[in-house]
Amino acid sequence: MKTRDLSELAVRNLREAVLRNSLTTLGVAVGVASLVAMLSLGVGLQTLASQRLTRSGLFDAIFVVSQHTFQGPRRAQAPDSSPKKEARVLDDAAWHQLTQLANVKEVYPQIRFITDVRFGGKSLSTSVLGLPDSSKSSGAFEGMTGKYFSSSGADEAILHVEFGKELADPPSSLIGKDLTLRYAERSSLPQTAAAYSSFLSDMMSGSIPSGLAITPREKTLRIVGIIESDPSAGFGGFGGARVFLPLQTAEQLHVAQPNDLQAIISAGASGATYTALTVRVRSPKDVPQIEAEIKKLGFSTFSLLDATKSLRLVFTVFDLFLGLFGSLALTVASLGIINTLVMAILERRREIGILKALGATDRDVRSLFFAEAGAMGLFGGIFGVALGWLIGSALTWGTTIYLRRQDLPGVKISYVPWWLALGATGFAIVVSLVAGLYPASRAARLNPVDALRYE
């Protein structure tokens, strides 16, 4: 029998026992819906986590330090057998060199320093961090009180809420007010001091070609925002800061860094040097290759790529279990299909006999039952995907309401990608066809004489 005729007959047969077939199809739909809802939850959470972590800059960032100042944990775990290169200082030349590497999106220095913050007669010591423009899209500033920096060189500050509480209550009242930073500025050593440096040189029996001067300075900044989360992890390295400035503003302060003296003593750098540079790459998959290239240049590196791999592993196992639980419902639904089709054979025994008497082959009869099972799978699959999407959307909606009540931004925890929709529908069809195997072959084997005798 031609496929079109087969399909027409199958649909006609399904329509005739509409209630029973609808209930069976609904069973398949519920099974598919549970599968889709669970997997969409898994996919949604994974997507959410990946997006958040990627935007946080944790997984596309490589932290580069001079080998003088930092020995990365990777080095400790897997000793580099290659010949040791001479340690290099992180200066402007190194910065430029890192910028030229393929697939590098941006390179910026990590400017972090301890300073006194003066506000309303209070003086508190805290950690300050310069943030690059790209931190704006990290997600850390979603739901912040106030706004992000107006420009990359603005004399503005964003405070962590805990620090804000130490300055005023409520912290939001700080927005629009000024605070003063008191910090140590680094500058080139004047000529007379160079002579003193020469003296030091003699004392240490070494060669110091240059030196630096430390001068106390003050800088007034306008408070523009209060933030609850810590945006510094990926963008500024490790350890929380409590006052955040635009990176360019922080650079212009020329704050003395712990590495300044060490750089002068051990490598003889004459220009600006940096404690650490953050290299952000285009995709997390580029991290290992670029990290290796940077090491070849004579720097130490650290990235959180291994953590990403672990995260993927966790989500894969999570998805697997969600899929298994979802499939259980579909398995129960497939028993419904078997039951419906076996009952149909009993009820339609005479019809099968007539078809065979009229010349239907075993294959025609088998195909007809297969087509009916497949149709239930197809309709159940489509309806199930829609139902699963609705359940997922309801979960997202409920979660968003809950989060908003906690003054947190809403998130999409359920996501049905096209491959899940197609895969679940295909899976429903396959399960239905497998469920139809036994009834179909039983129907095909019926002897026309026996079938026609059946009342």
Next chain:
Amino acid sequence: MVPVTPLLKAERVSREYRLGEAVIRAVNEVSLTVQKGEFLALLGSSGSGKSTLLSLLAGFDRPTSGAIRLRDRNLSELNAEELARYRRDTVGMVFQSFNLLPRMTLEENVELPLRLAEIDRQARAARVEEALARVGLAPRKRHRPSELSGGEQQRGALARALVNRPEILFADEPTGNLDSTNGEQILLLLREIQDSLGMTVVMVTHERPLAEKFANRIALLSDGRLISNGVPG
């Protein structure tokens, strides 16, 4: 005048059924020849084996022993698919209880053998129309079997049996569920089809008068055996 060209031949055909330890021989070593274009009546009382013999000749069942040959082809040696094709292309079947599918209209019932034979849709409509016109049911084509009388249903079943233009038309007690008037009309129709199309008709009946009135030849069966085989009267 009936030509004497053998079309279908049963050679010492037996069909046994097992019921526990007992073996029931429904058809016992029957040898019979069906000539092309004749109207043969298989006559016998209930349980004589006439319907079983018809099932074997129509390819619904296989004999336990013996051979059934369509010309030189032994039906017993055909596989399931070939036997289905024989039923589809060579045989038309009319049952006592009509056996129209209740969910389909008359038109769809008649179209069913054409669907199974994978005939093109355009050709189907004309052939269905022609078959229904032959039995006088063209105006009732959109009706379901439940909306037709017994005689109309049997005529519809006859149209379905004819639509594939078979060589042999088998009828198993075609008048069994009909009153005498309708029964006679059906047999007149069968006779008319035999005459006009030159079709071979094999009919099972237990009504001797009908067999004698319409058949060219009567084969009498009793307890599974062929008792007599000859021209009526």
